[in-house]
Amino acid sequence: MPKTLVPDFVFDKFSDVTAEFLKEHNIKAILSDVDNTLSPYEHDVPNDEVRAWVKNLQDSGIKIALVSNNNYERLDKYNAEMGLVAYADAGKPSRKCYFKAASDLGVDIADCAVLGDQLLTDCWSARRVKIPCIIVPPIKDKRDLFHRFKRAVEVPFMYIYKKRNKK
Numbered sequence: 001m002p003k004t005l006v007p008d009f010v011f012d013k014f015s016d017v018t019a020e021f022l023k024e025h026n027i028k029a030i031l032s033d034v035d036n037t038l039s040p041y042e043h044d045v046p047n048d049e050v051r052a053w054v055k056n057l058q059d060s061g062i063k064i065a066l067v068s069n070n071n072y073e074r075l076d077k078y079n080a081e082m083g084l085v086a087y088a089d090a091g092k093p094s095r096k097c098y099f100k101a102a103s104d105l106g107v108d109i110a111d112c113a114v115l116g117d118q119l120l121t122d123c124w125s126a127r128r129v130k131i132p133c134i135i136v137p138p139i140k141d142k143r144d145l146f147h148r149f150k151r152a153v154e155v156p157f158m159y160i161y162k163k164r165n166k167k
């Protein structure tokens, strides 16, 4: 079984990823997915919890950028108030937008971590860039056949993660 897509860390939700945790692991910046990681597809704008989490990280000196495979229309509206470094149409698992985002944030890519809900895009990108990957379960899963297939592919990797991290 290839272990390349086993995430480094798994949390119940984005807000469990705290500045303390990130500092403990020498992570200075988060390159975060949007859809199903921070908000469900149908939320045009971040809710209070997302905004509070972002502000809290920033106040603690952690930088954050949004890297999404969704389009600019979606991301511009979502990011309008927060004004974060943000790349849409990222083409994950392409590495390009991660390097751009790190450079825009003024941090070394090696000091970043990826946050996302999908192993095949978010975790794979992190592997390719050789930075840690933090996975949260999707807020609201799309249940069409394509997405069900993608989730099924993820099962063995999540199994390895759980086995490794069993107390």
Ligand SMILES: [Mg+2]
Pocket (backbone or CB within 6 Å): 033, 034, 035, 036, 037, 116, 117, 118
């Ligand atoms: Mg996502």
